[in-house]
Amino acid sequence: MSNWTDTVGLDPAQLVDEIVNKGVSKYDAAKLVNNLVAINLGQSPRHFVFSQPLPTTDPATCPPSFAQSFSHQDWIDGESVVEAGESADDKGFNWRFNALAADLEALHIDALNMYQCLITLRVELVAALNDVAAELNRIDTDIAGAVVRLPPETPWRNDVAYGPEFLGIRELDGGKITMWKTPQGVMVLPGVDTVGLKETITQHLGTGGLISRFASGNVDFARDLGRGMPVKDLAAKYGSLPLGDGRTLSQGLAILPLDATYSTPQSAVDAINTAEQGFIRSTVGSVDAVNAVTGVTSEGVPLATIGTGTIVAAIPGATAGLAGGFAKAGLNSVGEVAALDATQLVARLGKQGVKVTQAQAGEMTARAQMIAGLGT
Numbered sequence: 001m002s003n004w005t006d007t008v009g010l011d012p013a014q015l016v017d018e019i020v021n022k023g024v025s026k027y028d029a030a031k032l033v034n035n036l037v038a039i040n041l042g043q044s045p046r047h048f049v050f051s052q053p054l055p056t057t058d059p060a061t062c063p064p065s066f067a068q069s070f071s072h073q074d075w076i077d078g079e080s081v082v083e084a085g086e087s088a089d090d091k092g093f094n095w096r097f098n099a100l101a102a103d104l105e106a107l108h109i110d111a112l113n114m115y116q117c118l119i120t121l122r123v124e125l126v127a128a129l130n131d132v133a134a135e136l137n138r139i140d141t142d143i144a145g146a147v148v149r150l151p152p153e154t155p156w157r158n159d160v161a162y163g164p165e166f167l168g169i170r171e172l173d174g175g176k177i178t179m180w181k182t183p184q185g186v187m188v189l190p191g192v193d194t195v196g197l198k199e200t201i202t203q204h205l206g207t208g209g210l211i212s213r214f215a216s217g218n219v220d221f222a223r224d225l226g227r228g229m230p231v232k233d234l235a236a237k238y239g240s241l242p243l244g245d246g247r248t249l250s251q252g253l254a255i256l257p258l259d260a261t262y263s264t265p266q267s268a269v270d271a272i273n274t275a276e277q278g279f280i281r282s283t284v285g286s287v288d289a290v291n292a293v294t295g296v297t298s299e300g301v302p303l304a305t306i307g308t309g310t311i312v313a314a315i316p317g318a319t320a321g322l323a324g325g326f327a328k329a330g331l332n333s334v335g336e337v338a339a340l341d342a343t344q345l346v347a348r349l350g351k352q353g354v355k356v357t358q359a360q361a362g363e364m365t366a367r368a369q370m371i372a373g374l375g376t
Contacts, residue, residue, distance in 0.1 A: 052322070203245055204280055205370055206370075207272050211253070212363055212366045217359055218241075231258050231259070235249070238250075273369055276370065281374070304334055307334075308332065312326070315363060321353070325352045329354075334372050337368035346358060
């Protein structure tokens with residue numbers, strides 16, 4: 001039987017103590033951890049929020065700035081003297097036409113600003129609709145998993161209803177079968193593999209990115225790795241340090257060969273992604289689980305074409321404008337992010353005014369490469 005500690009890799013009591021050490025009362029810390037446990041076990045409803053807020057107004061850039069400057073003073077036939085230049089009685093034609101031109105220019109600037117606001121709104125709306133689409137896909141997956149389809153009335157259903165006796169597992173033509181004793185005789189069914197709960201699909205999708213982020217924040221680890229220290233020695237020296245998702249660094253490196261060495265953190269990340277892609281492809285049900293995590297419900301949809309929302313949602317401490325920044329930078333799919341390295345991603349987002357650290361960018365590109373590579 002699996003419990004919360006097995007699934008996430010953390011002891012709730014230890015987590016309460018760590019939160020209390022940060023200055024939170026023990027009551028509030030316990031309440032917070034209880035809520036986390038409930039959410040993790042699927043006993044608490046999800047709370048949907050947009051990855052980037054879409055405000056009803058934008059007072060900084062979108063309000064009109066036009067203020068009329070021209071006001072015509074009527075002329076009187078036979079009395080008014082009209083001249084090009086300014087006189088004692090009249091400002092003249094030149095002033096009037098220049099004032100009209102200034103008003104038209106101000107209106108032109110407002111019109112340009114209005115179109116720019118519409119462009120920005122469209123980009124933000126696309127990001128918001130992508131969030132909605134991903135959430136609807138998750139809900140669709142939840143509903144599909146909750147639907148119970150009753151089999152037709154057959155003798156087989158009656159046999160199963162009376163509780164057949166399990167006789168054991170046997171090998172048949174290179175595969176495993178299960179054998180059950182029923183009132184009608186012995187029933188043979190194919191063996192079923194299941195996805196282990198101890199290491200979740202989300203963790204398998206994120207290990208490479210977390211290792212990339214760890215290397216960016218730990219200079220000693222990156223130096224030792226680059227000098228050719230084997231995985232087993234890296235695990236012995238740094239293995240007890242937290243990886244960021246409830247696992248230790250040693251648990252994250254466990255998928256690599258113990259004697260393997262790597263010249264750069266990126267080469268280690270690539271090896272982890274390749275190994276975990278092979279694990280997911282070879283485990284019954286894992287690919288379907290990846291589709292559920294990333295919001296893919298249509299058969300045959302390449303994982304490289306899904307939106308960047310699944311990457312943004314996995315980055316802790318990400319800036320509020322990150323989702324919109326991806327759209328403004330022209331990065332609308334996981335495959336497009338996977339084609340960049342961390343430095344390129346920092347530069348692309350920086351041009352849109354979205355600041356991310358090198359560590360965050362490394363985690364996002366590694367995660368994108370992991371997901372996109374599953375479809376190849």
